Amino acid sequence: MKIAVVAMGKIGLPLAVQFADADPAHEVVGVDVDAATVEAINAGREPFSGEAHLADKLAALVPAGRLRATTDYADAIPGADAVVVVVPLFVDEATGAPDFGWMDAATASLAPHLTPGTLVSYETTLPVGTTRERWKPMIEELSGLRESAEGGFHLVFSPERVLTGRVFADLRRYPKLVGGLSEAGTARAVAFYESVLTFDEREDLPRPNGVWDLGSAEAAEMAKLAETTYRDVNIGLANQFARFADTVGIDVHKVIEACNSQPYSHIHQPGIAVGGHCIPVYPRLYLSTDADATVVRTAREANAAMPEYAVARAEALLGSLEGLRVVVLGASYRGKVKETAFSGIFATVEALRARGAHVLVHDPMYSATELAAFGWEPYAWAAGEPGDPVDVAIVQADHPEYAQLAASDLPGLRVLLDGRRVTDATRFTGVPRLTIGGGEQPAS
Numbered sequence: 001m002k003i004a005v006v007a008m009g010k011i012g013l014p015l016a017v018q019f020a021d022a023d024p025a026h027e028v029v030g031v032d033v034d035a036a037t038v039e040a041i042n043a044g045r046e047p048f049s050g051e052a053h054l055a056d057k058l059a060a061l062v063p064a065g066r067l068r069a070t071t072d073y074a075d076a077i078p079g080a081d082a083v084v085v086v087v088p089l090f091v092d093e094a095t096g097a098p099d100f101g102w103m104d105a106a107t108a109s110l111a112p113h114l115t116p117g118t119l120v121s122y123e124t125t126l127p128v129g130t131t132r133e134r135w136k137p138m139i140e141e142l143s144g145l146r147e148s149a150e151g152g153f154h155l156v157f158s159p160e161r162v163l164t165g166r167v168f169a170d171l172r173r174y175p176k177l178v179g180g181l182s183e184a185g186t187a188r189a190v191a192f193y194e195s196v197l198t199f200d201e202r203e204d205l206p207r208p209n210g211v212w213d214l215g216s217a218e219a220a221e222m223a224k225l226a227e228t229t230y231r232d233v234n235i236g237l238a239n240q241f242a243r244f245a246d247t248v249g250i251d252v253h254k255v256i257e258a259c260n261s262q263p264y265s266h267i268h269q270p271g272i273a274v275g276g277h278c279i280p281v282y283p284r285l286y287l288s289t290d291a292d293a294t295v296v297r298t299a300r301e302a303n304a305a306m307p308e309y310a311v312a313r314a315e316a317l318l319g320s321l322e323g324l325r326v327v328v329l330g331a332s333y334r335g336k337v338k339e340t341a342f343s344g345i346f347a348t349v350e351a352l353r354a355r356g357a358h359v360l361v362h363d364p365m366y367s368a369t370e371l372a373a374f375g376w377e378p379y380a381w382a383a384g385e386p387g388d389p390v391d392v393a394i395v396q397a398d399h400p401e402y403a404q405l406a407a408s409d410l411p412g413l414r415v416l417l418d419g420r421r422v423t424d425a426t427r428f429t430g431v432p433r434l435t436i437g438g439g440e441q442p443a444s
Contacts, residue, residue, distance in 0.1 A: 001023075001025075001027070001081040001082060002026075002027045003016075003019050003020075003026060003028045003029070003080060003081065004028075004029050004031060004076040004080040004082070004084070005019070005031070005086065006083065006106050006110060007031070007032060007085070007087040007088070008031070008038070008047070009032075009088065010051065010167075011086050011123070011160050011162065011167065012032075013030065013046075013047070013054070014051055014054055014171075015084060015123070015171075016067060017054065017061060018168065018171055018196065018197065019084075020061045020066040021057060021061060021066075022195065022196040022197070022198070023196075024064075024066060026066065026196075027066070028068075029067075029070060029076040029080075030076075031070060031072075031073060031076045031110075032069060032071065035071055037069070038071055041062065041067070042062065042068055042069055044058050044059045044062040044063055050164065050165050050337065050338060051164065051165060051167060052165060052168065054167075073113055074113055076113075077113035077114060077115075077118075078115055079115050081118065082121065083120045083121070084123060085103075085106060085121065085122045085123065085124065087102050087103045087124055088103075088124065088277075089102070089124050089125065089285075090102070091284050091285065096288065100134070107138050107139060107142075111142035112143060114139070114153055116153070117154075118154070119153070119185070119188045120139065120153055120154065121155075121156050121157070121178075122155075123157075123159060123160040125159055125278070125281075125285065126157065126224075126285070127221070127285045127288050127289045128218050128222050128225065128289045129221070129289060130157075131155060131156070131157040131181070131218075131221065132218065135155060136155055139153065139155065148184060148185055154181075154185030154189070155185060155217075156178055156180040156181070156185050156186060156189040157180075157220045158178045158179070158193065159177055159221070161177070161224070161227075162174075164337065171198075172198055172209075173200050174209060175210060175212045176193045176197055177214055177220050178193065179213075179214045179215065179216050179220025179223075180213075180216070181216075181217055189211075193211045194210070194211050197211075224282070226286075228278050228283070229283045229286050229296055231268065232274060232283045232299055232303060233296060233299040234266070234267065234268040235270070235299075235303055236298070236299030236303050237268075237299070238252075238269060238437075239271075239302055239303060239306055239437075240302060241256070241267070241437065242270035242437025243309065243437070245437045245439050246313065246437060246438070246440075249439040250439045251438055252437035252438075253421065256269065270436045271306065271436055272344050272348065272394075272396055272417075272436060273303070273306055273347065273396065274304075274306070275333025275342045275343040276333045276334060276341055277342070280300070280342045283296050283300045284300065287300075306344070306436070307347035307348040307351055307396075308347065308351045309436075310348065313436075314394065314417040315355060317415055317432055321355040321392065322356035323358065324357050324391040325358045325360065325388075325390045325391050326352050326357045326358065326359055326360070327360045327379045327381075327387070327392070327393050327394070327410070328345060328348050328352070328361050328393075328396050329362050329394065329397070329405070330345070330395060330396040330397025330399055330402070331343060331345045331361055331363040331365075331374070331376070331396070331397065332363060332399070335397055335398035335400060335420075337365075338366065340374070343396075344396050344397075344419070345396050345397075348394060348396055349361065349376065352394075358377075359376070360376070360377045360378070360379035361374075361376035361378060362381055364401045381409060381410075383401065383404055383409075386408060386409050386411055387409060387410060387411070389410075389412035390411075390413060391412060392414060393405075393410050393413060393417070394417045394419060395417070395418045395422060395423060396420070398420035398422040399422075400422075402420075402423055403422050403423065405427065407427060407429070407431045413431050414431070414432070415431070415432050416428055416431055416432070416434070418433060418434070421435050
């Protein structure tokens, strides 16, 4: 097959590599608007770090002629048996409304070059109804082809269900969901994904994986939104429990561990923020088509308020943060990932500055220059090398480096607020250490 993958980002590139790796006879072409990304791929180099096995696979597949990249849709799309679209969908932070700008542009660029009979699969998470109501008419108008008609094209939605850093493992482990606009299109998609994905048949998996036909594009769209929104709602509940626990001096983590010892309880962990491309975003996509989802809206609001709560918790112990030096540890939205999408760093810094604090930011994955580009004052610290004096430290991301942090690394420290519960309490003897839901200091 000739397979085109549109957008060579942290999901699209590993997908393209997976498809090329599945069969030596496949011709896989990645499309991206960024020339530097295309150049790196064609040189057999990974354009970003942190994805397990990606570098080795690129180094083998590209020289063998099984994978290449281009910025030209007219090169990649014609003659393709399948076109897989993984272009980012953005959300307006103020309104929560989806911004289809990049996806519209990509769809408008690929549609005129479609060959009759091509399967088009969107993997980007979408509001329910988008595949049928937005992409189908757009592609039909620009391609001159009819969806599901003789000599036309087939259109399906098949959501990506992987985490960056472990994409290849997740592709093996989780069922691939498919929802089409026609039986013929769905059958084509099922056959395609069965041919390019290798599934894990271990007996310890809860259910057989493979390709699952959900019956419609809308059902597949909702499945992706529901599984991620569930996580946001669950974390919102955990955060509510944590805030109450702090008022009465209870360690909510022990409570959650006890609850989850019973098989019908699956409470997640509380924390300073919910960040990333998925968990804080997809509930908003769901709300864009279900305005009556009050549980979803309330949970999203509760989680968005956690950075402010964390800062207020530290402030309550000191009385005021005015003029104090406060270092925020971790700019990334989660540990070991160099990415700030919807990270709690932004709201945390804003809450501190609003209180008159002198804010510094540290992250082991970012250089001082990179941190400064965000408008933050970098804080220099490395294991075994104490940093400059600070009054307060707030752990925002659970980078493993912070598990080794000690009070001696932060001279003058008066309060540690560990928003991820990653630090070792024994390393902070004599310094108040607060956590989210630890109950160490009842709120006043």
